[in-house]
Amino acid sequence: xxxxxxxxxxxxxxxxxxxxxxxxxxxxxxxxxxxxxxxxxxxxxxxxxxxxxxxxxxxxxxxxxxxxxxxxxxxxxxxxxxxxxxxxxxxxxxxxxxxxxxxxxxxxxxxxxxxxxxxxxxxxxxxxxxxxxxxxxxx
Amino acid sequence: xxxxxxxxxxxxxxxxxxxxxxxxxxxxxxxxxxxxxxxxxxxxxxxxxxxxxxxxxxxxxxxxxxxxxxxxxxxxxxxxxxxxxxxxxxxxxxxxxxxxxxxxxxxxxxxxxxxxxxxxxxxxxxxxxxxxxxxxxxxxxxxxxxxxxxxxxxxxxxxxxxxxxxxxxxxxxxxxxxxxxxxxxxxxxxxxxxxxxxxxxxxxxxxxxxxxxxxxxxxxxxxxxxxxxxxxxxxxxxxxxxxxxxxxxxxxxxxxxxxxxxxxxxxxxxxxxxxxxx
Numbered sequence: 239x240x241x242x243x244x245x246x247x248x249x250x251x252x253x254x255x256x257x258x259x260x261x262x263x264x265x266x267x268x269x270x271x272x273x274x275x276x277x278x279x280x281x282x283x284x285x286x287x288x289x290x291x292x293x294x295x296x297x298x299x300x301x302x303x304x305x306x307x308x309x310x311x312x313x314x315x316x317x318x319x320x321x322x323x324x325x326x327x328x329x330x331x332x333x334x335x336x337x338x339x340x341x342x343x344x345x346x347x348x349x350x351x352x353x354x355x356x357x358x359x360x361x362x363x364x365x366x367x368x369x370x371x372x373x374x375x376x377x
Numbered sequence: 378x379x380x381x382x383x384x385x386x387x388x389x390x391x392x393x394x395x396x397x398x399x400x401x402x403x404x405x406x407x408x409x410x411x412x413x414x415x416x417x418x419x420x421x422x423x424x425x426x427x428x429x430x431x432x433x434x435x436x437x438x439x440x441x442x443x444x445x446x447x448x449x450x451x452x453x454x455x456x457x458x459x460x461x462x463x464x465x466x467x468x469x470x471x472x473x474x475x476x477x478x479x480x481x482x483x484x485x486x487x488x489x490x491x492x493x494x495x496x497x498x499x500x501x502x503x504x505x506x507x508x509x510x511x512x513x514x515x516x517x518x519x520x521x522x523x524x525x526x527x528x529x530x531x532x533x534x535x536x537x538x539x540x541x542x543x544x545x546x547x548x549x550x551x552x553x554x555x556x557x558x559x560x561x562x563x564x565x566x567x568x569x570x571x572x573x574x575x576x577x578x579x580x581x582x583x584x585x586x587x588x589x590x591x592x593x594x595x596x597x598x599x600x601x602x603x604x605x606x607x608x609x610x611x612x613x614x615x616x617x618x619x620x621x622x623x624x625x626x627x628x629x630x631x632x633x634x635x636x637x638x639x640x641x642x643x644x645x646x647x648x649x650x651x652x653x654x655x
Binding site: 259277350 | 529532554557558560561568572598604606608610613627628629637638
C-alpha cells in the first residue's frame, strides 16, 4: 500500500528504481547470460553426430554379504549421452574365467560419470578383473 | 485499507481455526497428490542423501514462515503467529502425506523406519506448501488484504512459486531425459521462450504498481526487475532442486546447464504465477 501511495503521490519517486531491483535484475541477467554462454559454447564445440564412448573404471572393492561388491563408474568421454549402458566385469585367474557380473546404468550423460556396482562371490582383488561397457541405447 | 475481515486476530475462535485446518488438509491433498502418484518420489524417500533431505526440510520451514508472513491467513503480524502458522502447515503436510501414503499402500509394515520416514518427509514438502496456500486460496475472499508488497516480498513469492512447480516435475525421469535429447540450440531457444513467457505473465498479471509507471519506463523496468530477476530466481531454484534430488552428481557442467534450462521452464512458470498459486 505504501508503494501505491508513492506511485500516485511523488512523481519523482517512481522514476528512481530502488537499488535492490537493480541488483536482483543484474543477478538475473548475469545468470541468464552465463547459461546462454555455456549452452552457446556447447553448441559451438558440438562435433555433431558422434557416438558415446563409455569406459568403466574400478572405484573400490568392498565385502558385501557373503561375497564382494566392486564399485564401478561408467565414464563417458564423448559429449553424447548413452542410455541403458550395459557394463560387464570378467574376473579371471591364471587365464581362466572365474566369474562374470553385469549391471545396467540407466544414463551416462556426455562428459560425465555414473556409478554402479558389480557383485562377485570371489574376491575381485585376487586375480584379473576386466571391466568394459557392452553397449548402449540412444536416449 | 485492508478492510475489516472476520479473521482478524481478536475475532478468531477455535471454530474458525478448525475450519482453517480442514482447508489446510484439503490444500495439502490437492497440492501433494500428483507427487504422491509419481513413482520416482517413492524411491527418493530412501535414496535421497540424508543431509540434503534435512537441508530441504529446513528450507521448507523457512519457506512456510515466509509464506505465512507474506500471506498470513490470520492476519498474523507477529513472528510468533507466523511461526505457529508455518509449523501448523508443516504438521498438516506430514499428517496428510502419511495418511495418503498408507491409503495407497506405499508405506506398510515391513519397511524400515528410514524408508517410511523418508517417504513422508519428501511428500510433506509439497503437502505443507499446499496447506499454507489453501488457507488463502480456499478461504473467504482474503486476497485483498495481503501485506503491502515489497520488492523483496515479490522475489520471495517468485522463489516459492518456482520451487513448487519445479518440485512437481523435477523427480520425474522425463526431466533429465529431455535434457539429454535436446541439442544446445534447443536449450538456448528454451531460455528465450522461458524469459518471454515469464515476462508476458509479469506484464499481463500486472505486478502491483507496474501499470502506473509513465511512458516506456514501465516495460524495461518490469523486464529487468521482475522478468530477468525472476528468471534468475527460477534458475537458482532449478539448480538447487536438481542438486537436492542428486541429479547433478557426477554430471558435467554442460549437461547440468541443459537440465537447469529444462527445469527452468516450469520454474519460470511457477515464478510468474506465484501470486495466483501460493
